Amino acid sequence: MTELMPVVIFALVWAALAAALLRQRGAWPRALLVAGGVLLGLSMQDWAGSAWFGLGGLSLTSGLLALGFLLTPWWPRPEPWLPTQDRRWLILALPPLAAVLWFPPLSSVSGDLWALGFGDFRLSTVLLCIGLGLWVLRAYALCLLLVAAQCGFAVGLLPAGNLWHYLLDPWLGAAALGWWGWRLYRPGGPAAPPLAS
Amino acid sequence: MRNRIIHLGIGALLVLGYFAGLPGFLWTPGSGLATTPAMTRATAIPPAMPARVGQHAAWVATAEGGVELLWAQDDELRGSAWAPGASAWSEPRRVLGNEQPGAGWLAGGFVPQRLADDSLVIHFIRPGPFPALASARQRAGADWQISHAGQVQPLPGGNPVLRAPGLPLADGGIWMIVDLDDRNAIYSVSADGRLAGRQFVSAPGEQLTLLGESEVELLALLAPAAAGAARWRASADLGQRWTPAAPLQALADVAPVPLAALRLDARDWGLLRSDASGRLFWHRSRDGGQQWQAPQELARSRIACLQQQPPVLHGGRDGVLHLVYPQAEDCRLHYMALRADGGVLNQESRDD
Numbered sequence: 411m412t413e414l415m416p417v418v419i420f421a422l423v424w425a426a427l428a429a430a431l432l433r434q435r436g437a438w439p440r441a442l443l444v445a446g447g448v449l450l451g452l453s454m455q456d457w458a459g460s461a462w463f464g465l466g467g468l469s470l471t472s473g474l475l476a477l478g479f480l481l482t483p484w485w486p487r488p489e490p491w492l493p494t495q496d497r498r499w500l501i502l503a504l505p506p507l508a509a510v511l512w513f514p515p516l517s518s519v520s521g522d523l524w525a526l527g528f529g530d531f532r533l534s535t536v537l538l539c540i541g542l543g544l545w546v547l548r549a550y551a552l553c554l555l556l557v558a559a560q561c562g563f564a565v566g567l568l569p570a571g572n573l574w575h576y577l578l579d580p581w582l583g584a585a586a587l588g589w590w591g592w593r594l595y596r597p598g599g600p601a602a603p604p605l606a607s
Numbered sequence: 608m609r610n611r612i613i614h615l616g617i618g619a620l621l622v623l624g625y626f627a628g629l630p631g632f633l634w635t636p637g638s639g640l641a642t643t644p645a646m647t648r649a650t651a652i653p654p655a656m657p658a659r660v661g662q663h664a665a666w667v668a669t670a671e672g673g674v675e676l677l678w679a680q681d682d683e684l685r686g687s688a689w690a691p692g693a694s695a696w697s698e699p700r701r702v703l704g705n706e707q708p709g710a711g712w713l714a715g716g717f718v719p720q721r722l723a724d725d726s727l728v729i730h731f732i733r734p735g736p737f738p739a740l741a742s743a744r745q746r747a748g749a750d751w752q753i754s755h756a757g758q759v760q761p762l763p764g765g766n767p768v769l770r771a772p773g774l775p776l777a778d779g780g781i782w783m784i785v786d787l788d789d790r791n792a793i794y795s796v797s798a799d800g801r802l803a804g805r806q807f808v809s810a811p812g813e814q815l816t817l818l819g820e821s822e823v824e825l826l827a828l829l830a831p832a833a834a835g836a837a838r839w840r841a842s843a844d845l846g847q848r849w850t851p852a853a854p855l856q857a858l859a860d861v862a863p864v865p866l867a868a869l870r871l872d873a874r875d876w877g878l879l880r881s882d883a884s885g886r887l888f889w890h891r892s893r894d895g896g897q898q899w900q901a902p903q904e905l906a907r908s909r910i911a912c913l914q915q916q917p918p919v920l921h922g923g924r925d926g927v928l929h930l931v932y933p934q935a936e937d938c939r940l941h942y943m944a945l946r947a948d949g950g951v952l953n954q955e956s957r958d959d
Contacts, residue, residue, distance in 0.1 A: 413755075456709075461736040461763070512762050524761045525805040528795075529630030537628060541621040545614075553617050557624035564627035569739075570757035571801040573628055580762065 415567050417455065419473035420465045421447030423581075426476035437483040444480065466569075469579040470562045471555055478551075492551045499544075500552060501586045508583025511574060527574035534560075638778035638798070639822025639845060646871050646922035649946045651691040653927055655953055656942035659699070661685065664931045664940050665771030666921030667719035667727065670747065674923050676931060677702060677729075678940060679713035684729065691925045703729065707753055708743055716769035718783050730756075730773065730783060730796065736763040742800050757802040759785060759794070770865065771919060774817045774825070782846075784815050791815035793846070808840055808849055814865040814917075818876060820895070826876075828855070828866045834883040837861045839896070857890060857899035864913040867920040869928065871947050877928070879918050885909045887918060887932060889949040903949035905930070912938035927952065 425443035434440055454460040461467055478491050485491055492500075510516050511523055526533040537556060544552045559576040562568065568575060661678030669675050673690030684702040689695075705712055708731065715732030722728060726746040733741040733755065740756035759767045767785050774782040779798035784791055789811045795804035809815045812832025819825045823845045829838040829852060837858040840849045858866075860882045867879035874895035880888045880902070888902040908918075912933035921929045930943045944952040 459736070466739075467737055467758070467763075522805065522807060528802070528804040529628070531629060534625050534628040538621060538625040541624065542618075545618050545621055548614070550613070550617050553621055557620045557627075560624035560627040566799075566801060568757075569755040569801075571797070571803050572757060572761075574761065575758065 412566060412569050416466045416468065416569065417448060417451035419468045419470065419476075420451040420463075421445075422473050422476040422480065423447075423464060423468055424450065426479045429480060435483065440480050440483065464579075464581055467579055467581070469582060470559050470567065470576040472579055472582045474555055474558055475582075493549075496549045496551045499549060500555075501589050504578065504583055504586035505590055508578060508580070508587070511578070512580065512583070524572065524574055527572035527577075529573070533573065638776045638780060640819040640825060641775040641777045642819060642821060643870065643922060646869075646924070646926050646928070646947065649926040649928075649952060651923075651925045651927055652952050653689055653929070653944045654693075654695050656687065656689075656696045658934060658939040658941050659685075659687070660939055662916060663713060663716045663771070664916060664919055665717065665719050666919060666929055666931070668721045668921075668924070670721075670725040672924055674921060674929055676929075676940075676942070677717075677719055679717065682710060682713060684713060684717065691923075703743055703745075703751055707751055708741065709733065712741075715767060716771070718769050718771045718773040718781070720773060720775060720781050722779050730769060730781065732759060732767055732769055732785075738765060738767050740794065740796065740802050742796075744800075754800045756796055756800055759802075760787065770917070772921070774819050777822065782817065784817065793817070806846060808846075810852070812863070813838070814863065816866045816868050818868040818870060820870060820874070820876075826868075826896075828868055828878070830861050830864060830866050832863055834860065834862050837866065837880070855896075857892075857902075862910050862913065864910065865917040867918045867930075869920050869922050871922065875947075877920070877947060879905075879920055879930070881908070881910070881913050881918070883910070885913060885935065889945070891947070891949065905945070905949070905951065906932060906941070906943065907935055908932055909935045909938070916940065 421444055425447040428443050429440050451465055454465055541553055541556050563573045563576045659678060661680040664676060664678040667675050667677060669688050669690065671690045673688055675686045675688035677684055677686045683704040685699050686702045687699045688697045711734045712731050714734055715738065717729050717731040720728040726744055729743045731741055733739045737758045739758045741753060742756060743751045743753050745751045765788065767787050770784045770786060781796050783794050785794050790807060791809050791814060793806045793808065794802065797803040808827045809829050814830040816828040817825055818828060824843050827840040831837060837855040838852040839855045840852050842849045858880050862881040862883050864881040869877045871877050875893045876896065878890040880890060882888065885908045887905045887908060889905050890899050890902050892899045915938060916933045918930060918932040923929060928945045928947065930945060931940050934941045946952060
């Protein structure tokens with residue numbers, strides 16, 4: 411299971427990207443893209459360069475966002491599963507968090523924040539406070555993403571033993587940062603990148 | 608009503624997530640360090656071992672009560688074993704090639720571990736854009752099994768290097784020292800082979816060595832970044848809190864080479880130091896580091912060789928201390944057996 415999960419997440423993310431770029435809105439084309447992504451992931455497993463395509467390095471959050479996007483044709487309610495407001499908060503929060511976690515000058519100021527992801531009372535408390543804030547604001551989808559990452563960490567769904575690898579990955583941070591740039595470049599452009607719709 | 612139930616349900620899930628993200632030891636006590644029995648009286652004299660060409664030498668106890676020297680050579684792990692009573696070290700054997708773990712698997716060093724069920728575990732760094740900790744495990748008579756423990760660093764790149772020996776935990780987990788560019792970090796791997804923690808206790812450039820005293824007490828010995836005095840830090844709660852770094856007065860002239868340390872008995876420690884000219888000295892304290900006996904010179908090597916291959920010590924169950932260090936001439940691995948008092952049992956060596 412632990413070895414298979416990164417392949418499944420990789421397949422979901424690549425299928426979601428392909429579906430967005432190819433404008434495939436039907437259920438069957440999306441299912442076929444996921445199947446193709448699984449085959450691609452399995453065939454790339456032993457290739458060292460596969461990590462640059464996200465295999466093994468994608469977070470559970472990325473996988474769930476991609477799954478939510480791919481399930482849109484089956485979604486029974488008129489409103490999207492990730493409302494516009496939730497989407498904006500997520501995209502606004504990700505780049506600063508990624509910078510504090512990975513950008514060397516900021517990460518040295520914040521201490522070894524990455525090491526707290528191995529299981530730490532302080533990090534869990536901060537995440538609980540953030541979750542409660544989202545709960546009060548009725549951003550349920552973000553609450554569920556947070557809880558899913560924490561529960562995935564508890565049961566060891568991914569090979570990594572660090573909570574940050576379940577919550578966030580460099581590609582997700584870069585995608586959110588790219589959206590920031592896109593919005594700055596085109597203020598009247600789309601409200602969110604295709605993956606978040 | 609339905610909306611209220613959903614609202615309260617999400618709140619309950621958040622509390623569940625909070626507990627899910629907490630460290631495991633809030634529910635179950637964390638495992639202590641595995642302490643070894645006293646090793647102060649040598650009862651055997653091991654034979655000489657030919658000098659070996661290789662890197663990342665490390666010792667591991669064998670299932671038969673002996674000891675095996677492991678080293679990396681040509682991208683494969685080799686070993687030569689000796690058991691008390693045997694007249695010679697075994698011919699070098701190929702322990703594990705690169706077919707299963709992948710090419711370049713030993714470039715980042717390795718740490719061997721013998722578990723309670725006598726299976727042998729080799730922890731190594733899986734190379735690639737995201738260097739990750741991995742382990743190969745062999746149960747008695749069975750094939751090797753490879754498992755992955757997770758990324759060593761959050762971002763791609765870097766050349767992390769593992770340094771033996773590890774500090775085993777009683778439950779089968781292990782603490783290992785990883786050289787991350789200019790800093791040494793302690794990485795903890797749980798009994799199920801998952802990366803479980805990271806800590807920095809040394810300053811940039813300092814070389815860290817760990818010495819376990821009891822289940823929860825340990826010492827961090829810090830070799831300086833440039834020749835000078837070593838420093839030490841102590842923890843009495845399994846690394847949760849450390850004392851501030853203080854100079855180790857007995858070790859004034861220390862080369863920028865990791866120290867080798869061994870717990871011989873309760874508060875009875877042995878320590879191997881390299882000085883600025885590459886000479887190796889044996890130090891012993893029988894009162895938990897309060898006083899150190901006069902150092903004994905054991906051998907002479909070269910700093911450049913010692914930095915490539917720091918000396919590695921192992922205390923056998925028979926009281927013999929096994930030392931491997933690089934020769935001054937060609938950096939080949941040289942074996943020496945000694946007693947706890949620093950007496951050399953056998954320093955003969957012949958070339959391959």
